[in-house]
Amino acid sequence: MAGLEARGIVGPYALLGVDLAVRPGEWVALLGPNGSGKSTLLRVMAGLLWPKAGEVFLEGKPLRAYRSYVRGRLLAYLPQGGPYPEGLLVEEVVRLGRLPHLGLWGREGREDGEAVEWALEVTGASRFRGRYLGSLSGGERQRVLLARALAARPRYLLLDEPTTFLDLEYQGGLLALLRGLVAKGMGILAVLHDPNQAAMADRVVVLKGGRLLAEGRPGAVFTEPLLQGLYGPGIRVAHLMGRPHVYLDG
Numbered sequence: 001m002a003g004l005e006a007r008g009i010v011g012p013y014a015l016l017g018v019d020l021a022v023r024p025g026e027w028v029a030l031l032g033p034n035g036s037g038k039s040t041l042l043r044v045m046a047g048l049l050w051p052k053a054g055e056v057f058l059e060g061k062p063l064r065a066y067r068s069y070v071r072g073r074l075l076a077y078l079p080q081g082g083p084y085p086e087g088l089l090v091e092e093v094v095r096l097g098r099l100p101h102l103g104l105w106g107r108e109g110r111e112d113g114e115a116v117e118w119a120l121e122v123t124g125a126s127r128f129r130g131r132y133l134g135s136l137s138g139g140e141r142q143r144v145l146l147a148r149a150l151a152a153r154p155r156y157l158l159l160d161e162p163t164t165f166l167d168l169e170y171q172g173g174l175l176a177l178l179r180g181l182v183a184k185g186m187g188i189l190a191v192l193h194d195p196n197q198a199a200m201a202d203r204v205v206v207l208k209g210g211r212l213l214a215e216g217r218p219g220a221v222f223t224e225p226l227l228q229g230l231y232g233p234g235i236r237v238a239h240l241m242g243r244p245h246v247y248l249d250g
């Protein structure tokens with residue numbers, strides 16, 4: 001079946017039995033308090049950590065049965081932090097995203113060049129192309145790393161707090177970009193701390209203590225009782241233009 005699916009994931013670390021699926025053309029936001037297991041789950045679904053029990057399926061086949069270059073064509077992952085290839089030029093960093101597509105001799109073709117140009121363009125990173133990654137600000141670097149993930153032209157994109165470091169304009173740009181990618185058929189799973197950003201997704205999944213606490217449309221999941229249970233009594237929810245807006249009542 002088309003999709004990236006985690007079934008009954010137990011361990012490593014905090015995960016106590018989690019089921020989560022993302023389908024092509026769907027944007028799922030993953031939320032939860034610090035330490036609830038979001039990054040761990042993302043890394044399990046990216047094939048970077050192996051669970052103690054349970055299995056991840058990619059297009060119906062166990063993720064561990066894929067050769068890494070085949071998996072790398074289908075699945076891209078943007079981590080939360082480093083290490084970063086600081087000594088590489090931005091264009092070189094983004095070209096790394098094409099590695100799963102290159103043959104034995106690593107020769108790049110027209111399609112590879114086009115994918116790199118497209119990724120630099122849509123992330124607004126073109127103007128940094130000749131600079132070293134290590135010379136960029138945190139937000140600029142984040143856009144380049146997203147471009148590297150997109151350059152693979154993956155079917156599924158896993159993003160761990162992609163809006164961190166971005167100013168408000170680029171946060172909006174990134175969320176609009178995700179919406180556009182989903183409209184073209186990409187499946188996206190993004191860890192987002194801000195419920196207002198998560199409310200733009202098709203579906204939200206909330207983790208607490210390594211278990212799935214709630215899942216569904218943002219408007220159905222983001223209620224005051226649920227959010228207050230997660231983040232404290234100061235959370236309020238207003239509804240504007242059919243979408244929940246979450247704020248702190250100081």
Ligand SMILES: Nc1ncnc2c1ncn2[C@@H]1O[C@H](COP(=O)(O)OP(=O)(O)OP(=O)(O)O)[C@@H](O)[C@H]1O
Pocket residue numbers: 013014032033034035036037038039040041
């Ligand atoms: N390498 C590790 N060794 C031991 N414990 C770990 C390791 N990585 C994560 N953990 C633990 O697993 C739990 C979940 O961590 P994880 O990073 O998945 O949480 P998170 O929900 O992404 O948190 P945050 O919102 O703070 O990023 C935490 O208690 C963390 O300390």
